[in-house]
Every structure is written in structure tokens, then in C-alpha cells.
Amino acid sequence: EDKVVQSPLSLVVHEGDTVTLNCSYEVTNFRSLLWYKQEKKAPTFLFMLTSSGIEKKSGRLSSILDKKELSSILNITATQTGDSAIYLCAVEAGGTSYGKLTFGQGTILTVHP
Template identity: 90%
Template structure:
């Protein structure tokens, strides 16, 4: 059974801090790993990672995948209150395209 584990479950930091969110996975026939940000609505897409060691960057957010150690990290620098959300990691695997989600990391940024 495909498994995606995120840590920490919850994180509270002050504005301006840098945070690192972790996602590890055990799946058969890995295809891609995706990060989503979920506020009080649908998950919004952040990154899609398919290759090891290639950092994807968007503003203050960046992410990298390690296919050997089966994990990914999502970094957010200079955090802002608008970054407060649940960050979901999902893995696409197998011969189909379904996504298996982790339980998410709830990030809270304190002004």
C-alpha cells in the first residue's frame, strides 16, 4: 500500500523565520511528488518534482526531491502570515494517476 508521511504535523513560528517541511514516501513505481498549499479552500498547486536533486523555486518557496532516500523537503524563507496554511504532500505512483496524500503539516506564522 502506498504511504506518504509528513512531518512535523504542526509548526508555529514567528514571521521572518525559515521553515522546512518534510515528506517521505513508500510507493510502488514512483512517478512524481507534488506539494500543495491548502487554506480554507481547495489545495493550490505549488511544485511538481520528478527528478532527484533538482531544486524548484518560486519566490520564497523552494523544494527538492531525493529519490534515493525517498523524501522531499519544502522550504519557506522569510515567512509571512499569509504563509499560514496546511501544506500537503502527494505522490503519484503506479500505472495510474491517483495521488496519495500525506496528512499535511499545519503551519502557523505568528506576527
């Protein structure tokens, strides 16, 4: 059974801090790893990492996939209060329906002013 574990489960920082969120996974026939940001209810897409794209960056956010260690990190630099959210990591297995994701429990990030 596919499994995703995220750490820490929660994190409290101050504006301007840099944070690193961790995701480790076990999946049969890895296809991709995705990061989502969940504010209130709707998760919004951040990054997708695959064997051919192991590093992504967008503004203050960046993510790296380590296929050897079966893990990924999400970095946020110069955090802002608007970064407060739940960050979800998910994996997709080959041989399954596209979009059938296994999610981790999420990391709750709180950024104080």
C-alpha cells in the same frame, strides 16, 4: 500500498523565520511528488518534482526531491502571516491514472506577526 508521511504535523513560527517541512514516501514505481498549499478548503498547486526535475523554486518557496532517501523537503524563507496554511505532500505512482494522488496528513503552519 502507497504511503506518505509528513513532519512535523504542526509548526508555529514568527514572521521572518525560515521553515523546513518534511515528506517521506513509499510508492510502487514512483512517477512524481507534489506539494500543495491548503487554505480554508481548496488545495492549490505549488510544485511538482520528478526524476528529471528534483529541485524547484518560486520566490521564497523551494523544494528538493531526494529519490535515494525517498523524501522531499519544502523550504519557506522569510515567512509571512499569509503563509499560514496546511501544506500537503502527495505522490503519484506510475501505472496508475494521472492525477490519482496519495496524500500525506499535512503540516499545519502558523506564522505569527
